[in-house]
Amino acid sequence: MNQATEQLKHHLAEIGHLHRAIALLDWDQQTYMPPGGARARAEQIGYLSGLAHARFISQDTLRLLEAAEQAAADADPESDEARLLANARRDFDHAVKIPAELAAEIAEHTSHAQQIWQTARRQKDFSLFAPALDRTLDLVRRVADLLGYPSEPYDALLDEYEPGIRTADVAAIFDQLKPALVEITRERSANRTIGPSNPFSGVFPAADQHKLTLRVVEAIGYDLSRGRQDTSAHPFTTNFSRDDVRITTRFDESRPDYALYSSMHEAGHALYEQGIPQEYDNTPLGAAASMGFHESQSRMWENFVGRSRAFVEWIWPLLADTFPSSLERWTPERFHTEVNRVQPSLIRVEADEVTYNLHILLRFELEREMLNGRIHVRELPREWNERMEAYLGIVPPDDGDGVLQDIHWSAALIGYFPTYTLGNLIAAQLWHRIHTSMPHLGQQIAAGEFAPLLNWLRDHVHRFGRKYRPAELLERATGEAFSPAYLIAHLRDGAV
């Protein structure tokens, strides 16, 4: 890369150091920080975030960016340099459109709104949260207006998480998914009685689960010399470089499956980050292609691998050895059946693979319609419950387990939900392609040989970092555009 680009990279890497320090402040807050540390930690994160933003939207950045663009004007548009500069330009143009005051206002409002949301959820009273959500909608509408959009405000928000995808594309995907999902849910849950919500009995000690999950994530390829697993209230993945990518989980001593699948999910995210090339690290190319692509990796390991017959075959001796008495009456077949049970339920994060996407559909519709002014905040609980009834056939007993269940709206993360379903869709499409080129994948998984699969993902997804837009990357990896057909087929077949 030319010298002007190197200078820009150096400047952006410095801002990257600040972002990574912020990520560590946040990781620590969620894992080890004693309660007393909260007040100062909020100040530290607030200050460093403001500093990083100010340095990014500075004249220094613009000057270095313009110089690099000029110097690289004749570069191959497919080259790393051209793509790096395009990403830097996109990030810069987006960031400068949001005035520092608005960014600070959003930060302050969301910090406040999350407190209110917690109270409202605890008290199961949406009316407490409604004014905060009204304000959130005003703020994100202002963001959308500042960023600009081709046809509706939701486009601008969605594009922040899934570059290049429009609201209409997502709607078209859901138009295909919706009838299929409703039908599959009816089919796959109809033949079963509603079992007890927890099919397991006995105790699954956290320390044993921790050893087991570590062994599993290491087996699938997560490099523990460049990562670690800790516990936190909400599992997440973060990184401070591509050589220090950390996951967290939590242990429920009555459920051996929760930490297992949550660990595989987070390890899927982590494998992506660990697979980004060294030379991309801490540059505008050193990230996932999109939130949807990130989710495709976590969902693939969690669901497509983890809930397959082949995987259960591999893990069963480990599981049975780790919890000999609690799993005494279990068989691998029963375990496989239980972790693939489809059953409408109220809470998104506890939903099975099929109904999960109906939860997302509902949120997407509501967000879009609120943003377009077609429904008002005060109507939200009624709209929520009506759609739960229509899509899943169940109605929450109160707003706590209904419209108030997710943190996202209190954090102003509007436009984010669709990336979960896009992740499932991308995972299914990649999975189909992988199966075509790796006929022995099932046997390999059953034998605990995960390297061939990981290598495919490294070669076709991870190593490109953020070089390609999601649609372009999917096309390169699978030869096709986005298509819900593979996800529908996968869900219709049930786990295999």
Added chain:
Amino acid sequence: MNQATEQLKHHLAEIGHLHRAIALLDWDQQTYMPPGGARARAEQIGYLSGLAHARFISQDTLRLLEAAEQAAADADPESDEARLLANARRDFDHAVKIPAELAAEIAEHTSHAQQIWQTARRQKDFSLFAPALDRTLDLVRRVADLLGYPSEPYDALLDEYEPGIRTADVAAIFDQLKPALVEITRERSANRTIGPSNPFSGVFPAADQHKLTLRVVEAIGYDLSRGRQDTSAHPFTTNFSRDDVRITTRFDESRPDYALYSSMHEAGHALYEQGIPQEYDNTPLGAAASMGFHESQSRMWENFVGRSRAFVEWIWPLLADTFPSSLERWTPERFHTEVNRVQPSLIRVEADEVTYNLHILLRFELEREMLNGRIHVRELPREWNERMEAYLGIVPPDDGDGVLQDIHWSAALIGYFPTYTLGNLIAAQLWHRIHTSMPHLGQQIAAGEFAPLLNWLRDHVHRFGRKYRPAELLERATGEAFSPAYLIAHLRDGAV
């Protein structure tokens, strides 16, 4: 405080946020970071350190400082405001004297020198390290010249760690201590045969030691809602606010005493930091008075409290319950005797309370004479061994356990060692004063009532933060100037 001072405080607090982020990056590096994280972490710490330094020595700081000084010109010189500004001025004047290039040169050199030192120590070959130490001496001499000094370069270095104390003061203290320490060592170690180096046998599981040490540090007053204990290769204390003060320890499963006393030592440091007033936090008043005062608190809890008969009386049931089989043949009397055994040994960090100060004396003399050009780096091993023979009666078999044992010189920490003995001296002087005003201290400790002692330290030391210089603080707390008499008397009596 006037508005100009508030503005200065705000500006300095922002720089403080950066320093605290750096402290977390460092804490994480020493506790949880996977090996892969090292490369990026060094860059992150390097960048944030440079940024914090640049912002501190900026014209912004000078402008705000001068405005505050002007606005507070008539403030009572004993007021918090006047003392805060005096500290800010002192820190600023010191920092601006060191050009950024020299600071960077030192940082780069020490990073390199520590690698060389590790190799030299491993290979027990001082000649490998000598050139690096020569360069270190050149660099710190340049620092001393830039800072200025009243009579010899060592004054400038010492003053960075122990403000207001001069080399001649330290030399005068050691002139009194030296004959007494040599004599006490002879007396207290003469009547004993040299026992096995580890008087314990059996296994002391790390998990049990961890529980025990947590219970002990909590009992002496360390607030775990504002702190935590983790493990690291070298125990240390750090803080990210006065409400998040963390300690680390390490566990040797053949020695129950190491982690116990190391935890009490670090908790002593932590109690000081936790006791600094909320309103001083992240301001130029929100720190210990000096390194010596910091060490006085750690040494007091480790040695004066921890090795006393009263404390052993209190802790014995806990110890015996935690390790019933390994301590089966032990009595509290024997434990007390063993943890107070005086025995010349090669390694400073393993030395007993008496000979420890002779190790410091030796280092102080050598540093001072090297800096004054009276001894050359190449002569150092011979000088080291001759003085070990003269003061402790033993000679290291090689440089690894001799002149190469400490990290300090590779880190350019020259002028730091004396603060260890000053800490012991301050602890003894405070301890004498405390005993005078708290006649039942022994009974309280034996009963596990540590709050009265902690309250005294809070009232007479902690709550002043960095408001007073060490000599002033000691005078206020004890009514007397520095005096080695109390330390000598304490060491002569043996533990009581």
